[in-house]
Amino acid sequence: MKKKSNLTISIASLSALVLLGSGCSQGESAPQASNPAAPAVNKSLTLVLDNAGRKYPDGMNENTNPYLDYIRQQSNLNITVITPPPDGYQDKINIMMTSGESYDLIRSTDSAWVSKLVKQKALTPLNELIDQYGPNLKKAYPEEVWKQVTFEDGKIYAIPGVTTKKADELMYVRKDWLAKLGLNPPKTLDEYTEVMRALATKDPDGNGKNDTLGLIIGEKLARTGPIFGAFGVPLGQNNWVERNGQLVHSYILPETKEALRYLAGLYKDKLIDSEWALNKPKNVDEKVAGGKVGLFSAQWHETRGSILTNKKNDPKADWVALDYPVGKDGKSGIAAINLVGSYAVIPATSKNASEVIKMMDVINSRQGHETLKLGLPEHQIWERKDGKLTMNFEEHNKHIYRNTLSEIANPWDDELERERLDALGLEFKMNDNINLINSHVIPNQYNGAPTEILGKYSSQLKKMMEESFTKIIMGTNPIDDFDVFVKEWKKEGGDEMTREVNEWYSKNRK
Missing domain, CATH: 3.40.190.10 (Periplasmic binding protein-like II)
Incomplete structure (x- = not known):
């Protein structure tokens, strides 16, 4: 098998x-x-x-x-x-x-x-x-x-x-809330922004309170993959893309700066959960299950998790998978996982x-x-x-x-795993979710073994990224602080990693 x-x-x-x-x-x-x-x-x-x-x-x-x-x-x-x-x-x-x-x-x-x-x-x-x-x-x-x-x-x-x-996440939305607000499922990033604004400001749950969220994300940039993907960025600890025949880390791409600019705008307009930088996985689960969320980047199995709990709490809740948001340059997708x-x-x-x-x-x-x-x-x-x-x-x-x-x-054992997921309930559409994810992956151009240099610098540079990007999104630091981050990233080991990865790439590219 x-x-x-x-x-x-x-x-x-x-x-x-x-x-x-x-x-x-x-x-x-x-x-x-x-x-x-x-x-x-x-x-x-x-x-x-x-x-x-x-x-x-x-x-x-x-x-x-x-x-x-x-x-x-x-x-x-x-x-x-x-x-x-x-x-x-x-x-x-x-x-x-x-x-x-x-x-x-x-x-x-x-x-x-x-x-x-x-x-x-x-x-x-x-x-x-x-x-x-x-x-x-x-x-x-x-x-x-x-x-x-x-x-x-x-x-x-x-x-x-x-x-x-090949990756973990895809976008899910409450279709019943979209219908109530007179909106169609979003496809482009601009349409996603429109949906976020309506969810945050137009009381989709009808309780007369301003307590629903436009978009929920988590600490350390969790659940932002499809947003970065709309800019062509596979944001990941060791995700590399090819530019002019060389591999460049996803953290320092010019497109990454534009994705941060977009997210900072959402935060400024109060379309992102104000507590996002403190949201651990359990906090996200609780807010989804508790009916405060109508749009988020879900893991493939969450139709059996927080989404299911929300549907039990509110039988009217109708969650559906969405197309990945498409940016102005026609880009979309999700970063490949190792x-x-x-x-x-x-x-x-x-x-x-x-x-x-x-x-x-x-x-x-x-x-x-x-x-x-x-x-x-x-x-x-x-x-x-x-x-x-x-x-x-x-x-x-x-x-x-x-x-x-x-x-x-x-x-x-892909066959056993897919058989198991279907047996857990076709209504949860877990294999459908995986198929959708797998067809929208932005590949990582580096697939070698962990190396000494990657091991030496990857974790500290990831932490540097999380701290810098969090401050930029929250408006604590200006968007141009991204350029300062890039310089520091290169100085603190990024250049060494880039040299090592490109030595591998020159020997292994197809």
């Missing part, structure tokens, strides 16, 4: 971290599977994973649940899981790597962090281990995926978690690297992958009838915590 085609795809204190695994500290043994026929466990592993705020059913936690028991049984390993709080997760695992404690596997979505640790020789190379202990693991990914976790010394330092989606979305690494201090790979081989086997992705059969989450997959919506949601384990390494 696997499809292997070419893919077009406040730092907390250290003392606080000691409390992270309070339910199951490293000195404690994790609960073992209850199967009396299981062989004796021989080795212990400690995994550090991002639980993304998922909740467990009563009586369960990250170390007491049937999916971890399944992995323990299948791998014959005693596994302890530590899940730092999701807010500031990356900062916390930075500290954990310097704490003197030993961890056997850490999952991160930050490629710059991985490349920095490779440079510091803080990670275990995996080539020989995969060859010896990971036959399922080795064939779980196409060669082009392995290339993205193969570093400059020719060695693999991470097990990739891949996404079959084919490799996460990295499972083995710290060099681990003495159990071979056991980690054996565990990962279990997870990446056909049976292991399907079990963690769809759910254990005995929980009646899914079944196949006449070759068609069906899922129990309520049970699926109850056991969604299993994704913390399935995400340790997410192999390439």
Whole structure:
């Protein structure tokens, strides 16, 4: 069933971290599977994973649940899981790597962090281990995926978690509010602006209060991708476009300045949520679900999230996907996301690297992958009838915590993923959303592995961008401060990154 085609795809204190695994500290043994026929466990592993705020059913936690028991049984390993709080997760695992404690596997979505640790020789190379202990693991990914976790010394330092989606977001609008205001679904950026103004000023919910938002976006420029796309800008941490035969980072394009000018105008006219710079994902979800939002850039799956909650709260709510806004030059789209979305690494201090790979081989086997992705059969989450997959919506949601384990390494299986999404409900149109997104992606012209220079500068330059662009949009700094940002970006490592990326491009361009 696997499809292997070419893919077009406040730092907390250290003392606080000691409390992270309070339910199951490293000195404690994790609960073992209850199967009396299981062989004796021989080795212990400690995994550090991002639980993304998922909740467990009563009586369960990250170390007491049937999916971890399944992995323990299948791998014959005693596994302890530590899940730092999701807010500031990356900062916390930075500290954990310097704490003197030993961890056997850490999952991160930050490629710059991985490349920095490779440079510091803080990670275990995996080539020989995969060859010896990971036959399922080795064939779980196409060669082009392995290339993205193969570093400059020719060695693999991470097990990739891949996404079959080429990007994440598309625009959604409340069609019932448009009808009430006498508006058609917008297509051009000017029409989008008109809709924002009406949503913010004409009381679409009819409660007599000026409490609806023209557009909601999030902190650190979250949910602005389609707006930047209308200017031809694929705004992303490591997104590069070709200009005159050379690669240029999306942060410093002249078109980026124009997109910021547009967003600053929206903010000045009070068409953007005034609290946007403080909006964490949960704040956006709450405002959408609470009926304050009629237009936003939604993630492909939010028809089963905040949009669904809003429809339950207000049965009149009718949400529909929109065309991406088209700018004055006819540009539109969304920035491509990296084919490799996460990295499972083995710290060099681990003495159990071979056991980690054996565990990962279990997870990446056909049976292991399907079990963690769809759910254990005995929980009646899914079944196949006449070759068609069906899922129990309520049970699926109850056991969604299993994704913390399935995400340790997410192999390439587009067919199973699309089958799963349809089984969760055709009414949510998740595959339709993905198809629309995939057909409007602005490609990233750099698809090499994380490098030393990218690892050294990417994170700090991203933070510089977020701070500068936020001040420009809010009017704290003038639009021409963008030119100051570009100079600083180049000085603080951007020029070095550009040289390195273009050296790669000269060797790999098609």
